[in-house]
Amino acid sequence: MSLKIGIAGAAGRMGRAIAEAATQTNDMQVIAGIDQPDLQNCGHAGFPITPIGEASLGEIDVLIDFSLPAALSTHLNAARDHGCAMVIGVTGLSPVDVAAIEEAAQTIPIVQSGNMSLGVNLLAALVRDAAARLAASEYDIEVFESHHKRKVDAPSGTALLLGNAAADGRQTPLGKIGVYDRTQVRTPRGEGDIGFSIMRGGGVIGDHTVAFLGDSEVVELSHKAIDRGLFAKGALVAARWVPDQVPGVYGMADVLGL
Secondary structure, three states: OOEEEEEEOOOOHHHHHHHHHHHOOOOEEEEEEEOOHHHOOOOEOOEOEEOHHHOOHHHOOEEEEOOOHHHHHHHHHHHHHHOOEEEEOOOOOOHHHHHHHHHHOOOOEEEEOOOOOHHHHHHHHHHHHHHHHOOOOOOEEEEEEEEOOOOOOOOOHHHHHHHHHHHHHOOOOHHHHEEOOOOOOOOOOOOOOEEEEEEEOOOOOOEEEEEEEOOOOEEEEEEEOOOOHHHHHHHHHHHHHHHHOOOEEEOHHHHHOO
């Protein structure tokens, strides 16, 4: 029996990549695409793209959401009302968005991640381990990330994923040690700070490096995305996994057993 999926943000880059990846499987069927009314005619062969209110969510097993933060609450409510699981790859989430995900997850299982690729999630595990082993008194941490010129949110969801992994390794919340802008506060770097350096330009899909900078050496852990399809494949792996889970919020580390 085919897993029936819906795609929110179906007309976007990731939505199209997920739809294309799903056609290459023999166990999935995309039956609903969701996007803005003015983008309804940007659909794919085999399924329509409609506004959320017109989508056939009652027929799907999993809703994969790669839309925008502004639409997330509506999609969460719809999925909860219809009892379908979710895979959320929306980035640039606010604390209100995170709270909405946690509330919906009391009823349905949700996989939420800033990056769905195996390589990035393995990198996060390595970063966590390195941060635990390399003392804050001896090694500073900086997260470098580059994306295409059309990406709006910064730092990227992947950069925050890696920053949180480093903070976990140091056993300190990222909210207390993350530094995102050094142009306004002219002070020396604090011990334990995790900095973020951001570049936007060209067609870069996504490059990330976490550097551990000591006085005598620099250790770098990196990931370079070559094809956007890797994120789509990861989203489909999560979509296969999540319907069998109890309600709650899961990450890709749970999906991949990392």
